[in-house]
Amino acid sequence: MAVRVGVLGATGAVGQRLIQLLEPHPAFEIAALTASESSAGKTYGQAAKWRVDSPIPEEIAEMTVTATDPDEVPDDVDLLFSSLPSSVGSAVEPAFCEDGYVVSSNSSNSRMADDVPLVIPEVNAEHLDLLEVQRDERGWDGALVKNPNCSTITFVPTLAALAEFGLERVHVATLQAVSGAGYDGVTSMEIIDNAIPYIGSEEDKLETESRKLLGEFDGASLTHDEVEVAASCNRIPTIDGHLENVWVETEDDLSVDDAADAMRAYPSLDLRSSPEQLIHVFDEPDRPQPRMDRTLGDGMAIAAGGLRESTFGLQYNCLAHNTIRGAAGASVLNGELLLENGYL
Amino acid sequence: MAVRVGVLGATGAVGQRLIQLLEPHPAFEIAALTASESSAGKTYGQAAKWRVDSPIPEEIAEMTVTATDPDEVPDDVDLLFSSLPSSVGSAVEPAFCEDGYVVSSNSSNSRMADDVPLVIPEVNAEHLDLLEVQRDERGWDGALVKNPNCSTITFVPTLAALAEFGLERVHVATLQAVSGAGYDGVTSMEIIDNAIPYIGSEEDKLETESRKLLGEFDGASLTHDEVEVAASCNRIPTIDGHLENVWVETEDDLSVDDAADAMRAYPSLDLRSSPEQLIHVFDEPDRPQPRMDRTLGDGMAIAAGGLRESTFGLQYNCLAHNTIRGAAGASVLNGELLLENGYL
Amino acid sequence: MAVRVGVLGATGAVGQRLIQLLEPHPAFEIAALTASESSAGKTYGQAAKWRVDSPIPEEIAEMTVTATDPDEVPDDVDLLFSSLPSSVGSAVEPAFCEDGYVVSSNSSNSRMADDVPLVIPEVNAEHLDLLEVQRDERGWDGALVKNPNCSTITFVPTLAALAEFGLERVHVATLQAVSGAGYDGVTSMEIIDNAIPYIGSEEDKLETESRKLLGEFDGASLTHDEVEVAASCNRIPTIDGHLENVWVETEDDLSVDDAADAMRAYPSLDLRSSPEQLIHVFDEPDRPQPRMDRTLGDGMAIAAGGLRESTFGLQYNCLAHNTIRGAAGASVLNGELLLENGYL
Amino acid sequence: MAVRVGVLGATGAVGQRLIQLLEPHPAFEIAALTASESSAGKTYGQAAKWRVDSPIPEEIAEMTVTATDPDEVPDDVDLLFSSLPSSVGSAVEPAFCEDGYVVSSNSSNSRMADDVPLVIPEVNAEHLDLLEVQRDERGWDGALVKNPNCSTITFVPTLAALAEFGLERVHVATLQAVSGAGYDGVTSMEIIDNAIPYIGSEEDKLETESRKLLGEFDGASLTHDEVEVAASCNRIPTIDGHLENVWVETEDDLSVDDAADAMRAYPSLDLRSSPEQLIHVFDEPDRPQPRMDRTLGDGMAIAAGGLRESTFGLQYNCLAHNTIRGAAGASVLNGELLLENGYL
Structure with missing residues (x-):
């Protein structure tokens, strides 16, 4: 059964790549799309100027975009992929983690924090267990993992x-x-x-x-x-x-x-x-x-x-x-590592 | 009175830039243009596909191109600017020097030779006097000076x-x-x-x-x-x-x-x-x-x-x-240095 | 004696070209630069991200930018070159004309108005006299002339x-x-x-x-x-x-x-x-x-x-x-025509 | 069973696209690759500077390139895709047709000939039967069909x-x-x-x-x-x-x-x-x-x-x-039409 996932910052360049990669992904099912307040309430097709080199998936185009707020994302969503601007990410990612969501983030905020694993799975998968430290220190049910720039x-x-x-x-x-x-x-x-x-x-x-x-x-x-x-x-x-x-x-x-x-x-x-x-x-x-x-x-x-x-x-x-291995694909890969290592 | 100069390899990219720089130059007067055998006998306007960002000077367009051969260049030409392919340059530049021509060359051949000055005037003008050694060793009346890549x-x-x-x-x-x-x-x-x-x-x-x-x-x-x-x-x-x-x-x-x-x-x-x-x-x-x-x-x-x-x-x-300071302009500048230092 | 001129919308792409053309112009002297409220009070060097292919003239860089408002432009300025966004142009150009300024505008607003001459001097200089009709109808001391797209x-x-x-x-x-x-x-x-x-x-x-x-x-x-x-x-x-x-x-x-x-x-x-x-x-x-x-x-x-x-x-x-003959140069040319025909 | 096919002019831009499309094609099997004399005898990997956006198929890289000559192509090859320069195509395509090969050609020669079908299958598939006229008139066992520019x-x-x-x-x-x-x-x-x-x-x-x-x-x-x-x-x-x-x-x-x-x-x-x-x-x-x-x-x-x-x-x-629908893909499609209509 596929893990229900969401995309935070879904209308941007990396957000679109995330959707392109996640939509056909057998382990993940896109269940939430968030963007800025001005897009909330619109369908994704209306909110996003789709510019990726494959057509926008129809069922995605018809999904309703919500604000980037833990209260707006369904509780049965387990994993969030984040490609928020770093100023937004630093404000809202912790709120999602506190609310129990596991966040695989491409945003640059917090990458260098002591208790945030910065991971390229093929290079340092073992750093993922820094999440235990993170949960202890921050008292989160959720978790925050980052991929590098x-x-x-x-x-x-x-x-x-x-x-x-x-x-x-x-x-x-x-x-x-x-x-x-x-x-x-x-x-x-x-x-x-x-x-x-x-x-x-x-x-x-x-x-x-x-x-x-x-x-x-x-x-x-x-x-x-x-x-x-x-x-x-x-x-x-x-x-x-x-x-x-x-x-x-x-x-x-x-x-x-x-x-x-x-x-x-x-x-x-x-x-x-x-x-x-x-x-x-x-x-x-x-x-x-x-x-x-x-x-x-x-x-x-x-x-x-x-x-x-x-x-x-x-x-x-x-x-x-840069937008696949270097961004959207990196976050998806970290999502797969989180799943494999039992963090979801 | 302007020094009569020639351009060896006049139809190429650097050759065209040389003409663009030399044509309005008060100290130099273009009196010879050479190119490959296939262009010899044509007017420059016919031989060159002019692609520089100023119109081709009319009197240049009407000049006849000769082969790149010391016998084809008038004797009253004193200074030659060379932008020949290096394989051609290594073969013919010494022949011109032996014939008494002073050659300011942009071609890569012989740049590292012990008795060939490689000069950026603002950096190492004093290396020009290596020409004395060159003339001694090679028995040339002419001279060969190079600008770098x-x-x-x-x-x-x-x-x-x-x-x-x-x-x-x-x-x-x-x-x-x-x-x-x-x-x-x-x-x-x-x-x-x-x-x-x-x-x-x-x-x-x-x-x-x-x-x-x-x-x-x-x-x-x-x-x-x-x-x-x-x-x-x-x-x-x-x-x-x-x-x-x-x-x-x-x-x-x-x-x-x-x-x-x-x-x-x-x-x-x-x-x-x-x-x-x-x-x-x-x-x-x-x-x-x-x-x-x-x-x-x-x-x-x-x-x-x-x-x-x-x-x-x-x-x-x-x-x-790269084609002005890095090539044609560099050769012209070396020509000016040669003139100033009495090598013409 | 040079006519004192101003540039409305001086920080944009066409505004910068206007400055590049007007600064060395013998008949015109730049005496006012306007831009949006957010630039008002700054020096032009601070307000504009200069991107034209010649360095920004120093005395221009030090001029203070004002808001695009007739009260902010000195009265001894006679001619204004306008490259405002058309929505802004349609609002403020008439106010300048009413205040007695002659405006040579590149903005698209009002180009097709019956009493606004749309002029390429070499093509239809005689249309300029439509300004008489314009002044009659609108009761303006100033005047508004447009160049086409x-x-x-x-x-x-x-x-x-x-x-x-x-x-x-x-x-x-x-x-x-x-x-x-x-x-x-x-x-x-x-x-x-x-x-x-x-x-x-x-x-x-x-x-x-x-x-x-x-x-x-x-x-x-x-x-x-x-x-x-x-x-x-x-x-x-x-x-x-x-x-x-x-x-x-x-x-x-x-x-x-x-x-x-x-x-x-x-x-x-x-x-x-x-x-x-x-x-x-x-x-x-x-x-x-x-x-x-x-x-x-x-x-x-x-x-x-x-x-x-x-x-x-x-x-x-x-x-x-397109930005010289098609925009900034077109407005300057219309300014020259206005001067020649006694409208300043 | 797959039809054995050859590519005439296999090292060029369209030739490479042809290989990219034909190699995974279930109905066709690449059995011959031709190019100019200078490439004959080399492996395809040596002869072609592969620049298509998918890796060169290994078994293709190891095939030996022959000259573009009917005597050099195996007799059990039935269909040839041609992307020769038109000057070469006009000389050798008829020789292949006379020798019994069916040629689906992208080259511009003979496109306007009265007895050569110029075909976009979705537009004018019925023109293919002009091949009967062609065979009658030219006495060919083979056939020549063209796709447009x-x-x-x-x-x-x-x-x-x-x-x-x-x-x-x-x-x-x-x-x-x-x-x-x-x-x-x-x-x-x-x-x-x-x-x-x-x-x-x-x-x-x-x-x-x-x-x-x-x-x-x-x-x-x-x-x-x-x-x-x-x-x-x-x-x-x-x-x-x-x-x-x-x-x-x-x-x-x-x-x-x-x-x-x-x-x-x-x-x-x-x-x-x-x-x-x-x-x-x-x-x-x-x-x-x-x-x-x-x-x-x-x-x-x-x-x-x-x-x-x-x-x-x-x-x-x-x-x-232009190189798929407009060239290589167009020729492949004509090949499929030839197969469907019994010309192979």
Whole structure:
């Protein structure tokens, strides 16, 4: 029997992707859609300007949107996927958790809180048990789990695959797609024939979230990893798919072949949305490329390529679909992990 | 009286920019245009598919194109600007030099040769005197001077401005415009809604040319600088303007303010094509941007911005117009330097 | 002595272009800048996110922005250039006119009003005298003159050039640049790798404004031309420059050569912003193109090309820079015409 | 049992799409791949630079490419899909037909020949029997059937749906994607921030192929329809999906509702590649759009929208995926029709 789920912030870019992924999902059944007050009471078809690349499912179009308020969401809904603006998320997500809902959230608020697991299932599924600490401390029946920022998700799996060599220093430059800023985030006048070498607070997310994700959880508390990360973020005129240039310096010697082997061997999980091969390593030096490779593994794989010896350590490129693996798909995957681990 | 000049490889992208810059130039008079055998004998208007953003000058359109052969270029031409494919350049540039022509070349061949000055006038004008060594060794009446690769020119002036702090390690990621590959270099199917994290042998150019440019010439030989540079190069869907993300680690402490001051104070030259302000430092964190800032100083300035403390040293972005400051304008500037220093 | 002028709606896309054109203009001196209440009191540098391709003039950046209200604009300002949203324009432009200001407006409100001259100086300068009727009827000391919509301006001069052949039926399909919708008008997610075959009420503007522009003014009233026009409008991923495909059926025979001759012979004016050659006719079948040809005549020329016999009558393409010739430049040109004709 | 098929010109853009569509096709089995002499002898993986958005099928990558020569193709191959350059196609397609192969061709050569059926199965399947005439006249055991040009396929189904109202005059302006020109057909410098109002001989194809497609076959000869068509063709910066603006004047009155009904009611076929709904009519005025709607019906549907009363008759927009419905999918569909009608 499918778990009844809701989508908080259902009309936005990530909200639409969430619906696209959840609607055919055998384990989940969409039973609630929330948005801002101005959309409450409308059908979803009226409230959302649907822009995903598959038609809007009819029964979803006819559902009534409610306000993003625990009182408006049916009690038999167990799991909520949240893609709220972080200012809204920080206000209402705790209220939902207090009311007993389990929330798998893509919003950036609280990602770095000590008792909130920040999870990429294939990388640090064991951090999920931080929820026990969270429930103890906060007295919640519900729970709050976060996935990282889209640009963080893109490169952390490759770092995790190389962790055995002793990660020391990482430089990462990102070439990020416009969809990462939401439908209205980047105007056409800003980005056609242009690039913008700045995305507000994005660099900090790569630098800090990566250390939390690679950290160790001892059952009681989480110690962040000591790898030092420096990030530089750019927006470019691509629709979907974040491309990243990475340099890694490691304690142990790390050859190109060892790195490729480690990435290819890095295990995926049995969760429904996990791709068969988590990291796909290209031998062609000019891959991965956003338009060509963003849909690998239905948008849930990480693509890597261009592995080469750098002046300092190893150098490579990686890519992930920012609104699937990097956002909506990440939250769905965390939902599957919550289900598998008995949190629902 | 204007120096009579010629353009080798006049029909290509850089060749057209050279003509656009040289035609109104008071010190130079275009007296020869060469191209491949298939264009020889045609008028320039017939031979070239003119694609620069100003109309083709009428008297240029009517000039007859000759083969790229010393015998075909009038003897009273003193200075040749070369934008030949490097395979052609390596074959014919020495022949022109032997014949007594002074060649200011943008082609990549011979840039790293011990007796060939690689020059950005504002950075290392004194290297020009390596021509004495060159003439001695090669027995040439003419001379061969090179400008660096477009992506090298973009960041080296900023490094030169920071050299006083003791450059140690540099990481640079580039976001390069399609014009850098020539008119037919990047197809639309390759780059619309896409980015390509690979440009053949480009990374090596940034890593090695930068050390030569920052090196010391003692009157007899050139010692390359010891700064270590790691580069990662990307092509993105912009027409003109290479944007670069740079991390610099220095021996001495280097604050954001010190770096901005050093860049702003870095002197320009009195040469006609040198901009009044060589490095323009933006305070806005989201600048420079290719479409907005590539024409600063008529395309000859370097734009910098986003200076911030990094996890490792200093971090910033820089930008230059790749076919003006990075190619045609660079060769013209070297021509002006040759003239000023009595090599013509 | 320069006429003191103001810009209403100075922070928007057309407002910025107006400043770019007016600041170096010898006949005009910018003495007032207005914007919405939220900008009033700020310096222009603070209020405007400057995005034009030349640096913001320093003295303009330091001017204080006022609300768009006749009481806030100095009395010694004679001429106002308006690029207000039409809803604002329809409310406040009449108030300025009543207060004695002459307003050259790009806003779409009142363009079709019987007593408001809609003017492209090279096409129908004589319509300006409709201002006498306007002043009589409205009791204004000031005056209101309009320029047409950017997509209308692009093709009407070519129709005017062919009018002697007896215009009967016109079909026009437009490929319009994103800047026509203002800075925030088209998001990047809407237009990258895409086209939008709809621009709200744009088709009606082409169909009706063209008839008014080509109409006859007998000193008392204006009769619209009887040419029938059908328009289809598309937004495409270009920054500037509206390209249009036109089919014209005429009463008299109209050969390709006759049409080209008529366009080339169509006179420009002596006004400062009028280009030397109004309509530039290309012989190359693949021109004009937006990026290549939009800056002809400093953005004030009309480019035409691809003239050929159609299944029905004559077929050709035309192009104009939509924010210069099609908007800000059009208003400035009307300002010059007002000055020349003694309305200031 | 699957019919053994071959792909002529297998390494090009349409060739790759053909392989992508044929490889999973239950009725066809790929048994031969041909390309130019320079590719012969290589594996397909070596010969083709695979750029389609799904990974290259492994067994296809390992097949050996042969020259495009009847002697090189196995005799047990019955059906050939051809996407050769038209100059090559006109030379070798007849040789294959003479040798007994049935050829379903996307190449433009011979499309207008009197005895060559030009077929869109849902529009004029009955024209296929022109093959009897062809075999009689040419003495072929094989047969040659053509699909129209991609821009023709986009609008002809909508005309066919309106034919009952008596088509008289049609104007069509196209906004075509770069993939229609093949991988190297349009350079990035030509099209970024640009549009090109010219595609060589494309307009003629829309004007003449449409009349042949809508013509009547009486069992002996084909009479072209008398509708008059005027076309204007533009290339824009989209990857896939041709968008077209259409004006239709009809003998009988044609309301927007009647037109929408007729399009929606226009029947599809039971062929495997035919979409369930052939023409999808949008009510939203701003649809169809290339990136949003090109994959309707797996890229085999026609999208229409923006139906409105025009100054002259009816006006609307339509869209189809140019390399699927407009090229590779069109040829596959004709292959299915040939199979169903017993020509294999």
